[in-house]
Amino acid sequence: GQKCNLAGQWKNDLGSEMTIDTVFKNGTFLGKYLTAVSSTNKTIVLSPLIGYQQLTDLPSFGFTVKWLFSNSITVFTGQCFLNTSGQRVLQTSWLLRSETQDPQNNWSQTRLGYNIFYPL
Numbered sequence: 001g002q003k004c005n006l007a008g009q010w011k012n013d014l015g016s017e018m019t020i021d022t023v024f025k026n027g028t029f030l031g032k033y034l035t036a037v038s039s040t041n042k043t044i045v046l047s048p049l050i051g052y053q054q055l056t057d058l059p060s061f062g063f064t065v066k067w068l069f070s071n072s073i074t075v076f077t078g079q080c081f082l083n084t085s086g087q088r089v090l091q092t093s094w095l096l097r098s099e100t101q102d103p104q105n106n107w108s109q110t111r112l113g114y115n116i117f118y119p120l
């Protein structure tokens with residue numbers, strides 16, 4: 001059937017925009033993430049991402065965003081689907097890991113969420 005791949009521009013319900021550049025033959029890809037909201041009060045900037053997708057029709061994937069404006073990392077994992085109109089949709093789960101100077105705070109430094117991305 002029609003392949004659902006990750007290359008292109010995406011937007012989620014938080015208003016974040018993501019660009020996935022070329023998906024290579026081994027499934028690796030690079031991209032950029034522009035977040036609309038943050039857990040910090042710092043100026044938001046475009047941040048790089050690196051990932052892998054399977055090369056099936058409805059591929060599972062994973063990618064990591066290294067935030068350039070905060071000392072944190074988000075890892076995403078999910079699957080690419082086609083909706084009833086044949087539009088690609090990315091169903092994702094993510095973990096946002098923030099840094100703390102105090103190991104006593106370790107327990108509270110990982111946030112979990114779910115977000116859907118639609119083609120921009």
Ligand SMILES: CN1C(=O)N(C)[C@H]2CS[C@@H](CCCCC(=O)O)[C@H]21
Pocket residue numbers: 012014016035036037038039040067070071072073074094096098113115
């Ligand atoms: C805007 N977001 C978004 O589009 N998400 C899917 C979630 C998971 S990554 C987070 C933004 C983290 C920014 C860096 C930081 O606040 O430490 C939030």
